[in-house]
Amino acid sequence: MSLPREILTALEQVRELLQNVGKSVEPRSLRDVIRYYIETPGKLLRPILLLTFSYSLDRKSIFETKIIQAAAIVELLHIVSLLQDDVMDKHDERRGVKTPRALYGDGRSIVASDWIIAESIKRALQLGPEVVEYLADVAQRLSIGQALDLDGEYKKAAEFKTAPLIEATLVLPIILLGRRELFDTATKLGRLLGILYQYSDDYSDEKREKDDMVNIAIEIKKMLMKLKSTLGETFTPFERLIKGIIEKALEGTLTPSRSFIS
Template sequence: MVTLVLGLMAVISPAKYLDLLPGEVREALNGVIELLNRAFDGHWLPNDLGDAAYYYIRNRGKMIRPTLVLLTAYSLRGNVGNAILPAASVELIHIASLLQDDIMDRQMVRRGVKTPYSIYGPNMAMLASDLAIAKAVEYAIRSGDNDIVFELLNASIKLAAGQGFEMELSGKDSITIDDYMRLVYNKTAALIESSMVVGAYSVGVKDPSTINVLRDVGRNVGLAFQVRDDVIDYQNLDPGNPMVFDDEVNIVKILIKEGLDMASSIARARSMVNELLDNAVRGLSGLIDGSNVLIKYINLLRI
């Protein structure tokens, strides 16, 4: 129970994540935020479109994906400053996915505040997502590394596939764990996986063995992140987000339909989170010291 409370504190308090970061990484994260805050400077935008485009930049969350970019670069002993542009690109891809998700789910509230969809309407939210994608591509190109560009383009394709698959699964009674894992990999884990890979690319680390390890680590962290969110959403533990809807794909609901009672389903989902994180930490232990801040950061996701 204590672990669940600590995990929940981290969910609703971004400071719990930031407290772990070394000064060099914090400085780089501030650089990412500054870059995002002026992302559309120099472009004329109608007022509502500009406000919609900047909405999730100004009402930012925990910045987990860009932080993973920076922490990976730091843990591989590279110049973290070189990871700022890729980290900003990753966050803009994530923001574009949030804007699109709001439209598709008709989401009125996220993180305890109204969504751009609810304030400016679906058309402005859609155009704002276009702007975020365009600027993400620009930042990736400006990083000067085509491997980063192609990695993030590929992650974006997976995101779209995941969104489409979620629409196919929504409301179905016969969703399997394999369906769920395919959905979560594409919709959530793929971008987290790519965050760690581009963190390595940004500091010149490209040997296939290291990249493959980071892919495995990122995939496990991304899957754990979504299962964890599903548990929190199912139990309505985060007052900033609405509870699960009837047609929503959620691991706890799937486990219940497979025959477990509610308490056992929640316990199994929590166990899945920690098993996935164990896999991630084991993978990293071959690359970096076990006391490294990246491992500590990942362990914050435990429930």
Template sequence: MTSATSLFSPVDADLRLLTENLKQLVGARHPILYAAAEYLFGAGGKRLRPAIVLLVAKATMPGGEITQKHRRLAEITEMIHTASLVHDDVIDESELRRGVPTVNSSFGNRVAVLAGDFLFAQSSWYLANLDNLAVVKLLSEVIRDFAEGEIQQGLNRFDASLSIEAYLEKSYYKTASLMANSAKAAAILSGASETVAQQLYEYGRHLGLAFQIVDDILDFTASSDALGKPAGSDLRSGNLTAPALFAMEEKPYLETLIEREFAEEDDLEQAMALIQDSRGIERSRQLAQDHAQQAMQCLNDLPASDCRQALLELCNYALSRQH
């Protein structure tokens, strides 16, 4: 299977520079926050979101030259993403992410919340300094969407009446909004037409939804070692995702187990078995595939280049990854 890292080869040097810059942007004035940030940015993430920004920048700029504003946008994108992960881990009481201890388990909830707030604040400050109101509006919307998605997820725990549409809306807020709005922002910084900028927004939206659906499938199909967190953890916490929602249409007893919040012994194991025995996972894969194909179609108007090819291959990578 193609790795994310090999897909990013057209912007490989730019991503290495980004990792160094991120540590500088956080600043060393607060040793504990700096330690938390250094720890985060060194945690071996895929750098998927800044890579998309840089690939879009090169694909839409004459001669493929990335500007300093594009680089800063990529850094801001990763800071916003990382801040959201820190807060997610506090809310979910997660002890591991990507197989390493979370900020909250290493530094405590108080520092983790402050580290997330600090990263959001730093990203907002650097965003304002891009001096591009359209881009500021797009990325500010992402920060609002994160909060909206987290609130929706909290309110809908163990809600067996949740629709696929509501699940996709929450998935947009929590995952796809950042990919969509940052891709569009990169195109705007390149001076691309409104049509191209909007197509790149749609590319990010569909790719983000495909990624989230595959993530939700892996929660049922991948091992705890591959996930870097316990398998079935979403279901256990009452976060109902596509495989469970589709499975409920075939297995009515699953709804009973969910509504009593797996209160009885073996409830969770029974629920996992019912999902595995249904077409829930298969239908979820089809849904992810539909969104990946729509993402690919959004790139039709971009001129041929290594970066456009990488953006296309990311859609296949989203479907085939194992963690």
């Protein structure tokens, strides 16, 4: 799916910011794990969501340092979740590529995730205490999701394992751009998108019925209509992105997909 040129330009700025993360860390054995998923990036779904939603709120905002930084932070926290998930589920491969735990061991993967969490906190401090507090809550909910997943509580885990960080991609722009009147709507939409993403992942692993995703998709479309009535035509790129995500989720091609942009 295509995105406005401004969003793609901002996304490149996020990539450049991420490319400098951990470059000077010693020892080399730790640096290699920290940078592994940075140097082999996935879809960058979370930065794309954050930038596109920011564009809908204020088209000029996506070039602001605070928005670029927020997009980098959500991707760093996503990398943390990948490193930890690899260890807990004993993944030797992810999307056909060797995982850090397979190459460097479980211990280094956990230590690397700790380093990236600390780096994320440092960056979040630049955005203010409210952002730090919110992201701390996100991290706690992600931990609950992982614990529920380990307990085999897959339905409950769907609300925590992926949803909080995708929710953050909509809530952070609300906080940073001062659009408090949209906080509740953005929070709910972000959470629903996260649940849809987790359901899609589970569906590809044959743990989830497609009807669950259809019901979530209906709720997401209702939220999109509500936001569009407020934001008008500037909301179109985000609406188009979300509808594309829904389509891929229902096809079963969302999580295996390597890219969302053309």
